[in-house]
Amino acid sequence: MGDKSAFDVALLQNLQIGKTRRKTAGTSSVKPVGKSAAGAPTANRRSGRTQTEQDILRHVQGSVLQKFCTLCGCLNIDPMRPQILSLVVILLSRHAQRIEITREFLLRERCNATLVTWDTAEDLDFLQQKVSSTSDWSLLLRYIFFELTDAARAELGAHPVLCALASPRATPRSSLRCRPCCT
């Protein structure tokens, strides 16, 4: 019993020492960094952080684009072709008639050379396995911009669907603030 209690105390002491050692080691390993960081200009630390953030963003971007390329490979379409991003948006859209819309889009764009594997295209679940997350789509859609003639702008501006979306009934425009121009 006495031996056991002595052993326990020894074990406890060892644990305490271990804790202290760990703490000491952690502190000692942090200290030089702190010293050097204190000596270094703050701008360097900020630029280092920004650099890391940029690296992470670039990595995420590369990963999403890789998924996009895989998706294009499954559909037998060349990701480098113009209008492919629009085509993929339609093909993976939530509309029931998405295949018909895609065919119509290809006809209008005169992309006869684009031979989509329609069997794969019809399997939305399979396509969603490739690109589906909010962040993936958000990143891909950021690459899109619009080139509109005045006539097209007028036509789209008067389109009932876009008017319904831009309706201020749900979200009053006055409640929206734009970062660059408002304080």
Add this chain to the structure above:
Amino acid sequence: MQALLYMTPAGTPSPKMLERFLSHHGVECLDVEVKCLRTVTSFSDSSNNEGLITACLLLVCQSACALPSFALDLHDVLAAQHSN
């Protein structure tokens, strides 16, 4: 138009995508989640005509172009894939 595209992909919550769109364009507002949810609900209620939506999506997608950086970034990714 871009907001419509953000709300288009299947398997993504439209209100969340609308939030992303607003965030991307630097728009700030109070209770953005609630407002986006209301906007999407209102839009879904008011636009029941599938034909109109189809026509609109086609027009929007025809006007949409990818930024030049898209091709450059894709080229980098494809080059990295080939090198591996």
